[in-house]
Amino acid sequence: METGRADFIIIEDNKVDCFIAEKTIQNSGKGNSCIIFSQAALALDYIEKHESDGQVIIFVDIQMPRMNGFEFVESFERLPLSNRHLYRIYTLTSSINERDRERIKMFPSVKGFLNKPLTVDIINQVVQVNSP
């Protein structure tokens, strides 16, 4: 596994933001792959069935219909994953609510609370953090 690169999973219901995320990851050159889900439940399903053996960075929006970001993280933490440590979740949101921020900190699998828009700088930071 090449260092300084990761597989990305984007969970976002807004199409423009999906486009921005995909393109930004592409521009950063840090992505081995990038899969987009418009619904959190589909992402959970995918993660459960395709357990990774390399670093995975998950960007999840907090405000989404049906399953929101909090619910996603809750369900993710209940998944029976043997390589759980390879997954890093970052919430990516337009929320400026401090309470959201405090609440998401409670989840051990959430490594950061990022504000939109996603930029190459952000990608570089989260991938650097992940590099061995």
Added chain:
Amino acid sequence: MDKLKSDIEVLFIDDEPNNLISFKACFRFDYTIYLAVNAEEAEKHLREHPSISVIFCDQRMPGKTGVAFFEEIRDRYPDPIRVLVTGYADIESVIAAINKGQVFRYIKKPWIEADIALTIQEAQKFYLTAALLKKKNQALEKAYHELDQFAYSATHDMRGPILSVLGVIELLKTIPVSAETGEMIGMIEKAMLKLDGYIKSLHEHYSIRRGELHFTEINALDLIGDVGALYDPVASLKQVSFIKKHSGPETFRSDLPSLKIVLANLLSNAFKYQREQASDKRVELEISVGSHEAVIRVSDNGIGIPENDLPDIFEIFFRATTAEYGSGFGLYNVRDILNKLGGTIEVSSKENQGSVFTVRIPLMFFHRGRSRGSGIVQSDRLRGR
């Protein structure tokens, strides 16, 4: 007298059936009358006829006094007006009952028709006013709540698309375009950032209004670190030296989101209102934790505030300058928060020399009512208490 039967509903409670009969005989053409010989019957009427607006109750009944009965039903049926009827000179208990707000009036036994009629009219007036007030209050409460909800969710919903635009602009910057296009993209970005700034302060405004305070242990150094992460890039971009100082204990108890809003507003102002040409631009943040209060001082050597504007800078929508973009919300929000925390803010400023904002937050939190005033102290003193 108007002989048309009014829609007033009256409950009369007395353990002597004769009294009940004579009451009904007198008033059955004027009002809808319900009769009860004891508390149980009376409660049954109140349950079944929620529009009863006046209750007369005899003070001396077997097992229970009228005052005791009123006290008992007051919580469950707060709206009907309570009138005590007493044939004894137990004036003490009547006074006590009136003073405690348990009864509206009392009628002496044997009662005369005119007294009762007058009392019913008065009680009904009181009942209607109270009911109207209650209804208006509920409507107001609801409107407030809805407005808060709306503003709160609107700020969220409005930011989404703005951030999408900013994201796309970020991508556009990686694609080579002509200088003119680049310039125009820059204009779009600037306008979007302004709009976003405005929405953010709107959001702050409403989160303060809704806000419950959660006091937690706050580490001053962490706070300075967080603030640094946010403003160091701004400082280097604007070529301002950003000095951060701390003294006293590292930790203190306060509401972190509130403090962050205060700091964000004071610092963003300090960075924003710099003198363009100055070569020694400086912003200083100093947090001193004492035994009774935490003092946060934000100073700059920027454009300063004209003396005659100083009293107004904490007013909503007030803007002292058009030189930079502002929402007119920022310092108003700061003052609002400090009111909640029981703190104060002082400002001293000289035009073209800079401003010093000094925030004091008591560490033992005592709730202070809003009636205490703005919590603002204007002062020319730079330091000192």
